Amino acid sequence: MEYKQMYNRWMNFDEKTREELLSIKDEKEILDRFYKDLEFGTGGLRGVIGAGTNRMNIYTVRRATQGLANYILKKDIKNPSVAIAFDSRLYSDVFAKEAALVLNANGIKTYMYEELRPTPMLSFAVRELQATSGIVITASHNPKEYNGYKVYWNDGGQITEEHAKGILDEIQRVDYEDIKTCEYDFAKNTGLFNFIDESVEDKYIELVKELIINKELVKNVGQQMKIIYTPLHGTGNKPVRRVLKEIGFENVEVVAEQEMPDYNFSTVKYPNPEEHEVFKIAIEMARKDDIDLILGTDPDCDRVGVVVKNDSGEYVVLTGNQTGVLLTEYMLSQLKENKKMPENPMVIKTIVTTELAREICRYYDVEIIDVLTGFKYIGEKIKEYEGKKNFILGFEESYGYLSGSFVRDKDGVIACALICEMAAWYKSRGMSLYDGINEIYKKYGYYKEGLKSVTLKGIEGNERIKNIMEDMRNDSPLKIAGQEVVVVKDYLKGIEKDLKDGKEKSINLPKSNVIQLWLIDKSLITVRPSGTEPKIKFYFAAVGNDIEEVNKKISKMEEETMEFCKL
Structure with missing residues (x-):
């Protein structure tokens, strides 16, 4: 169908959509909105919010979900279900509910977090609830104009190429008139729509705490450490602060201006911990109180940025590679020292992630595996080697880290806990993380x-x-x-x-x-x-x-x- 025909068709969807489309005077803008469907890639959808086939809106979300529903139903799975989470972006809660109601109308049960939660907690919920699939509404660290729709499968990992192709084939067969949906009250009363019980989150928190290697050291040194944390207006605030407090870090101050959910991300240009500017307020706070460590997570709390004081007394942002090699050196050295190193240990990194990790793994006689860019491939490898090799750490240069096998995507909550433990260990040696990375360079190059x-x-x-x-x-x-x-x-x-x-x-x-x-x-x-x-x-x-x-x-x-x- 020609883009102008599709434009005219959308004019009749609803009054709000009609008004938005009528307000566009630039023909190039209309073409860009309708010249193609928003692409459903291996992770799902991601695009600018707005009316049009090439935009994120309730209609493109419903269509993608109908395709997912059709794919699930063709699998002939007994009692299929889907877990759903959403972040702090504009319409994330709306898109999550719309997705649930489409699934419900197709007879598929849904379990949704009642309020915004990190992407990795969706991965955990899929596994814990033994759901068929999972959806998280997020555009991660993209600018505020964006939103997205990520799909997970029953192992808690992002969908594989095979599933993505199958779902895409189904989506392409769906016309907007084919989409089923239902009323919320009907879905709730019939038991199709459910909220995720708090016990799921409690279990997740306990499993994160179990990843700490030096528990006694954290209890002793953690009380002395001064930490600033910013969720960058996103989902990390509650789970990150809860975990840090429960493992022994009591002096954690949150950046008040960035604490509350805000889809405009009003204090930053981009809500991305890779952008040094997002730490401006936190660094100003740190200078007044000689802070040991600053942490910042992106809106869906799957990425973590780390700020430490250098040898000139200035606060500097570590790169994702630096944090990754620090974690690799720390975890491997401490597992070995504490005689906790499992048999057949493995570390996984992407092909664009630092080769320094390979040198560290070689030193500790630990296998390192390369995968394509994208944390989904790390999740796939964890699944492939389950029962054969023991996963220690996975990381990518773009600030994503994971340990443990109960989550199958990068996890900012887990990473914050391990980074704080690592900082406490260096502090016990009279060193900062900045000193730690220089020690690694001297050791390996x-x-x-x-x-x-x-x-x-x-x-x-x-x-x-x-x-x-x-x-x-x-x-x-x-x-x-x-x-x-x-x-x-x-x-x-x-x-x-x-x-x-x-x-x-x-x-x-x-x-x-x-x-x-x-x-x-x-x-x-x-x-x-x-x-x-x-x-x-x-x-x-x-x-x-x-x-x-x-x-x-x-x-x-x-x-x-x-x-x-x-x-």
């Missing part, structure tokens, strides 16, 4: 990573991203920053090519639109389009003898890559 994200919006931007990926794939540079490119990995073709001898070998990972250039000095450049935003991402990684050397390498690699891509 200096590693530095950088990320350059370029936003290219709309149809033209999408075409530009495709062209850049094709150029990198078919005509990549042979030398960058004075270093020869020795290996090219094309994850879409599934081929690793050695440029010295021309030999090729297969990459044993799912196909993905990612190109990696490995340089002769072990530096690395990775290029991929974002799966959730109109961006192309460039990851740079360097290793050297000191910080100055790796900083220069990263800067030169970025400069020459941008020149090659004409950005």
Whole structure:
């Protein structure tokens, strides 16, 4: 159907939608809203809130949910059910309820958190309630204009490629007239719509507490530590503060201006702990009271940012890679020291995450496994090796961490607890986390990573991203920053090519639109389009003898890559 026909059809959906569409005077805007359906990828939907097939609204949410319902019903599962959670974004609670009522109208039971809760707690609820599937309404750390719809399967992990394809096929068969829904009172009275009992959250909190390795140390040192926490107007406030208090961290101060849910995220430009600006208020508070540690979680509390004091007394934000290697070193060293290291231990990281983790795992004789970018792949590996290997830690450079197997997605609550335990351990040695990362560099070598994200919006931007990926794939540079490119990995073709001898070998990972250039000095450049935003991402990684050397390498690699891509 032509975009203008679909536009005219939507004009008759309801008065509010009609008014919004009539207010659009720019034909390009109308085209962008209706030239395609909002893409249902491997994680679900994510897009700008508004009327249109290419936007997040009750109609696109209902259509996706009808597709999910059809997929579940075709599986012929006895007593199917779906757990649902939502974050603090605009219409998250509305979209969650709309999804539940579509499922209920199809005879599928739903269990929804009564108020906003972190994404990882949805993953836990799916497992605990033995639900068929799960939905969380969130756009994670995206700008306030966005919302999203993530789908999980019965293991508590994000849906696999197979499930995603099956659900997408069903969604594409759904016309808006085919969508079933029902009244809330009917769904509630018939037992189809249910709220998740508080006992589920209590069990989750207890399992998080069990992950602490040095419980006595935390009790003793935790009382002395001063911590500031900000939920960035999101879902982390209650569970994070509860866990920290119950494991022994009593001096936790919350950033009052960022404590309450706020879909406008009024104190920040982007509610993303990767953006240093979000910690501005927290750092001002910390300077007045000599704070040991600052933590910040994104709106759905699956990512964590960490701020510590450097050797000049200034508060600095650690990178996701730095926090990840700190956790890797701490957990492996303490499990070994306390004779708690399980048999066949494994750490999992993504292909764009620091190679320093590999050096640490090699030192402790622990297997490390690489997966594609996206925490869903870490969850898949946990499931694949269940009963064969013992999962210790999974992390990615974009501030996502997980330990334990009762959640199958990155978890900001778990991460906050472990980071605070780790900080207490370093404090007991008279050190900060900043001292800790420098100790790791001295032990294993200096590693530095950088990320350059370029936003290219709309149809033209999408075409530009495709062209850049094709150029990198078919005509990549042979030398960058004075270093020869020795290996090219094309994850879409599934081929690793050695440029010295021309030999090729297969990459044993799912196909993905990612190109990696490995340089002769072990530096690395990775290029991929974002799966959730109109961006192309460039990851740079360097290793050297000191910080100055790796900083220069990263800067030169970025400069020459941008020149090659004409950005």
